[in-house]
Amino acid sequence: MTAPFLQTVGLRAHYGDAQALFGIDFHIGEGETVAVIGANGAGKSTFLKSVTGLVRVAPETVLIDGRPSGGSVPGDIVRQGVALVPEGRRLFPSLSVEENLLMGGYARRPGPWSLQRLYGMFPILKEKRKVPATSLSGGQQQMVAIGRALMSNPRLLLCDEISLGLAPIVIKEIYDALPAIAAEGMSVVIVEQDVMVAQRVSQRLYCFQEGRVSLEGASDGFTREQISQAYFGI
Amino acid sequence: MSATVIRSTRASQATIGIGAALCVAAATLPFWGESSWMREFVEIACYLIFAMMWNLLAGYGGMVSVGQQAFFGLGGYVMLSLGNFLGFNPFLAIPLAALVSALAALPVSRLAFRLQGGYFSIGTWVIAEVFRLSIANVSAVGGGSGTSLTALRGISRATREHTTYWVALGCVVAAIALVYLFLRSKQGLALQAIRDSEVAAESQGVGVARMKLAVYVVAAFGCGMAGALYFVSNLRISPDAAFGVNWTAFAIFIVMIGGIGRIEGPLIGAVVFWALNKFFSDYGTWYQMGLGLLAIAMTLFFREGLGGFLQRRLGFEMLPTRRILKLDAQPATPVPAHTPAAPSQLMPKVSL
Amino acid sequence: MTETIIQGLLLGGLYCLFSLGLSLMFGVMRLTNIAQGDLIVVGGFAAISVAPLVGGHFVMAGVVLLPVAFAVGYALQRTVLNRTLGKDPLPSLVVTFGLSIVIQNALLEIYSADPRSLDAGELATGSLNLGGDIYVGTLPLLILVAALACTAGLQLLFSTTSLGRAFRAVSDDREAAELMGLNSAKVYSVATALAFVLIALAGLFQGLRTTVSPADGPLLLLFAFESVIIGGMGSFWGTFVGALVLGVSQQVGFKFDPGWGVWFGHLVFLAVLLVRPNGLFPKTKG
Numbered sequence: 001m002t003a004p005f006l007q008t009v010g011l012r013a014h015y016g017d018a019q020a021l022f023g024i025d026f027h028i029g030e031g032e033t034v035a036v037i038g039a040n041g042a043g044k045s046t047f048l049k050s051v052t053g054l055v056r057v058a059p060e061t062v063l064i065d066g067r068p069s070g071g072s073v074p075g076d077i078v079r080q081g082v083a084l085v086p087e088g089r090r091l092f093p094s095l096s097v098e099e100n101l102l103m104g105g106y107a108r109r110p111g112p113w114s115l116q117r118l119y120g121m122f123p124i125l126k127e128k129r130k131v132p133a134t135s136l137s138g139g140q141q142q143m144v145a146i147g148r149a150l151m152s153n154p155r156l157l158l159c160d161e162i163s164l165g166l167a168p169i170v171i172k173e174i175y176d177a178l179p180a181i182a183a184e185g186m187s188v189v190i191v192e193q194d195v196m197v198a199q200r201v202s203q204r205l206y207c208f209q210e211g212r213v214s215l216e217g218a219s220d221g222f223t224r225e226q227i228s229q230a231y232f233g234i
Numbered sequence: 235m236s237a238t239v240i241r242s243t244r245a246s247q248a249t250i251g252i253g254a255a256l257c258v259a260a261a262t263l264p265f266w267g268e269s270s271w272m273r274e275f276v277e278i279a280c281y282l283i284f285a286m287m288w289n290l291l292a293g294y295g296g297m298v299s300v301g302q303q304a305f306f307g308l309g310g311y312v313m314l315s316l317g318n319f320l321g322f323n324p325f326l327a328i329p330l331a332a333l334v335s336a337l338a339a340l341p342v343s344r345l346a347f348r349l350q351g352g353y354f355s356i357g358t359w360v361i362a363e364v365f366r367l368s369i370a371n372v373s374a375v376g377g378g379s380g381t382s383l384t385a386l387r388g389i390s391r392a393t394r395e396h397t398t399y400w401v402a403l404g405c406v407v408a409a410i411a412l413v414y415l416f417l418r419s420k421q422g423l424a425l426q427a428i429r430d431s432e433v434a435a436e437s438q439g440v441g442v443a444r445m446k447l448a449v450y451v452v453a454a455f456g457c458g459m460a461g462a463l464y465f466v467s468n469l470r471i472s473p474d475a476a477f478g479v480n481w482t483a484f485a486i487f488i489v490m491i492g493g494i495g496r497i498e499g500p501l502i503g504a505v506v507f508w509a510l511n512k513f514f515s516d517y518g519t520w521y522q523m524g525l526g527l528l529a530i531a532m533t534l535f536f537r538e539g540l541g542g543f544l545q546r547r548l549g550f551e552m553l554p555t556r557r558i559l560k561l562d563a564q565p566a567t568p569v570p571a572h573t574p575a576a577p578s579q580l581m582p583k584v585s586l
Numbered sequence: 587m588t589e590t591i592i593q594g595l596l597l598g599g600l601y602c603l604f605s606l607g608l609s610l611m612f613g614v615m616r617l618t619n620i621a622q623g624d625l626i627v628v629g630g631f632a633a634i635s636v637a638p639l640v641g642g643h644f645v646m647a648g649v650v651l652l653p654v655a656f657a658v659g660y661a662l663q664r665t666v667l668n669r670t671l672g673k674d675p676l677p678s679l680v681v682t683f684g685l686s687i688v689i690q691n692a693l694l695e696i697y698s699a700d701p702r703s704l705d706a707g708e709l710a711t712g713s714l715n716l717g718g719d720i721y722v723g724t725l726p727l728l729i730l731v732a733a734l735a736c737t738a739g740l741q742l743l744f745s746t747t748s749l750g751r752a753f754r755a756v757s758d759d760r761e762a763a764e765l766m767g768l769n770s771a772k773v774y775s776v777a778t779a780l781a782f783v784l785i786a787l788a789g790l791f792q793g794l795r796t797t798v799s800p801a802d803g804p805l806l807l808l809f810a811f812e813s814v815i816i817g818g819m820g821s822f823w824g825t826f827v828g829a830l831v832l833g834v835s836q837q838v839g840f841k842f843d844p845g846w847g848v849w850f851g852h853l854v855f856l857a858v859l860l861v862r863p864n865g866l867f868p869k870t871k872g
Contacts, residue, residue, distance in 0.1 A: 074764040084765055086765065092759060296674075349859070356618065356807065364849070367852065530680070530685065
């Protein structure tokens with residue numbers, strides 16, 4: 001295995017007054033797609049927030065290219081090539097579709113992604129580029145959110161529950177687009193509540209339970225019982 | 235595991251005991267003190283009551299009003315009108331004036347509550363200005379230049395000063411009791427739940443809008459009382475004096491010094507304010523600049539105020555308004571006032 | 587009546603300049619600057635003090651003053667006001683209120699309580715004939731045009747530039763904007779810097795058109811605030827129209843009784859608040 005692009009070592013994090021993560025060891029290599037599953041409150045979102053600098057953590061617990069990056073401001077993380085598609089999309093309501101995408105390119109990292117390329121991939125976004133982003137349908141908004149993250153030309157794309165609240169057919173569409181997105185060696189972390197989807201699209205998976213890793217390994221190497229044990233702890 | 239809800243601690247009982255003893259001692263002041271001391275007390279009492287109401291609004295209700303002088307002035311003018319025109323004893327008119335202020339808060343809230351956050355603040359200020367300018371157009375109370383309280387003429391100066399002093403003492407006790415009991419009531423607990431998390435409180439069935447109205451009305455009552463008291467003592471009223479924004483300025487200062495969102499904050503702040511006033515008020519503009527800078531510094535670097543500092547240092551709350559859930563399995567720990575997560579666990583479920 | 591309305595519109599131009607800075611700071615970071623009015627007064631006094639040093643002309647005073655205002659605004663936001671931001675509006679309110687008191691007393695100490703004005707030269711007496719026997723002063727007209735230009739400029743800045751996009755993004759969702767690599771502390775500071783330029787300009791014009799004195803600030807704040815609310819918080823054009831409505835209202839009140847101008851303006855403000863709480867031009871979705 002090549003050296004991991006991103007690694008966390010005994011990552012601990014607090015959310016408000018409560019400790020949410022109790023020593024997470026995680027790694028993802030170049031071009032890998034890794035899923036993180038777990039019940040509500042297992043710490044999945046806090047994990048992504050810790051990695052992206054939204055939750056402050058100790059420097060040496062998050063390594064990007066081997067460099068301690070924990071506790072950096074979100075801007076520094078994105079400039080190192082880690083982009084987040086946040087839970088609930090969090091598009092800017094007073095910005096149009098195109099403006100939302102342009103905001104994603106604020107970090108100005110060089111790379112293959114541009115407005116033209118995104119519009120080629122999601123033609124509907126080109127058609128609706130002038131309208132406020134939040135007036136789109138849920139699936140289209142999710143495309144904007146993913147596109148916005150891609151505009152920073154990340155080496156690692158973190159997707160937080162991108163299927164939440166979407167129709168099954170839309171979810172399928174979005175996940176079907178992932179391989180093409182990741183084709184140029186980009187790594188992807190998928191945080192999912194739907195275990196089947198997570199197993200299908202990823203090579204490896206982590207299961208979180210109450211802030212700890214309860215299961216880790218190749219996505220197709222687990223029985224349903226093993227996963228439900230790791231998921232619910234029963 | 236069984237549990238008991240503790241509503242008072244030994245420290246709070248001691249505080250109340252000491253407070254009662256102080257009040258009794260203070261009540262004897264007219265028999266041995268100088269009349270200037272009484273005047274000083276009455277004046278600081280008005281500031282204190284006003285500041286307590288501002289603390290209730292901003293520190294507990296999340297409403298940073300810059301316009302409470304509307305009710306202060308209204309209380310003053312209602313007291314004066316009841317005394318001068320309807321023959322009421324001005325001292326007895328004080329609670330009536332407070333009541334009128336509270337009633338006036340109902341329609342005023344309809345306007346003020348349409349604005350949120352910082353714009354609520356300036357909105358209340360505009361409303362206070364409307365009160366000031368409107369009264370300045372009423373010639374019966376002397377218009378812009380104001381008028382005098384004539385209803386107390388014929389009473390000897392000593393009697394007037396002593397009575398005013400006792401009434402002021404009574405008003406302070408009443409105001410403290412009002413705020414204390416309000417905060418300890420079901421409504422008060424709901425209010426503190428709102429402060430800690432509006433969303434969580436709403437989901438527990440606390441009517442946020444109704445609570446805010448309740449706070450606003452109680453605060454108007456207190457401010458009206460302070461205003462009526464002030465002008466009973468002062469004997470002369472004018473729109474500029476009654477509706478001046480400096481009342482709010484001093485209230486903010488007193489509360490920020492003493493500690494916002496804690497019941498003893500304004501008490502401590504008022505003592506500090508009184509002392510600063512005594513020693514530095516001759517410095518005029520420099521003194522005022524100092525007060526402004528001190529309020530800024532407290533807000534930026536020392537949000538808990540002197541009250542919070544003392545509580546941390548001494549390790550007890552003088553007047554706890556929370557209910558502490560004591561689990562018998564482990565010793566009860568005093569609840570620090572600013573633990574955001576604590577109230578939801580410690581408070582019995584509130585239903586209104 | 588036409589005369590009254592024209593005078594009101596011209597007055598509204600000045601009020602628009604009072605209010606744009608307030609609107610800008612509130613719009614970008616939900617910061618209510620209670621010291622807005624006092625800062626305008628500072629702008630007026632600063633222009634009066636600077637003018638003699640730069641040849642006496644107010645244009646030169648403005649050229650010197652506006653960049654300074656930009657720097658002061660940036661520094662104040664970066665060092666002080668950014669610390670007060672958050673879900674709770676109290677810290678920013680108390681700090682700007684404290685600032686207001688400090689400014690008023692400092693001005694009193696430096697300039698005394700007397701009102702002063704800035705010499706407008708030949709502009710002060712010039713007037714334009716609008717046909718018939720209606721004349722408007724050149725200076726008030728210039729102020730109205732300046733207000734129009736500033737409003738249009740701000741609106742353009744917000745809707746078409748990347749800075750404007752950043753302003754709207756941090757206003758919508760600060761955390762998400764930071765995820766994109768935006769430094770919100772810096773964006774806020776630029777917003778306040780721009781607001782201070784507008785404030786200085788407003789102060790300069792206030793000094794030219796009437797007078798400034800240390801105690802004027804609160805009233806100017808209230809006018810600025812009323813303009814914003816009457817217009818609706820959605821757009822700068824709303825603020826512009828709100829300011830004109832306020833100016834006309836005050837002139838009409840003044841016509842009834844010289845003591846009623848401000849009062850009448852307040853009443854119109856309260857009436858709008860009662861009938862159309864979101865202002866005349868509420869923010870429209872889309």
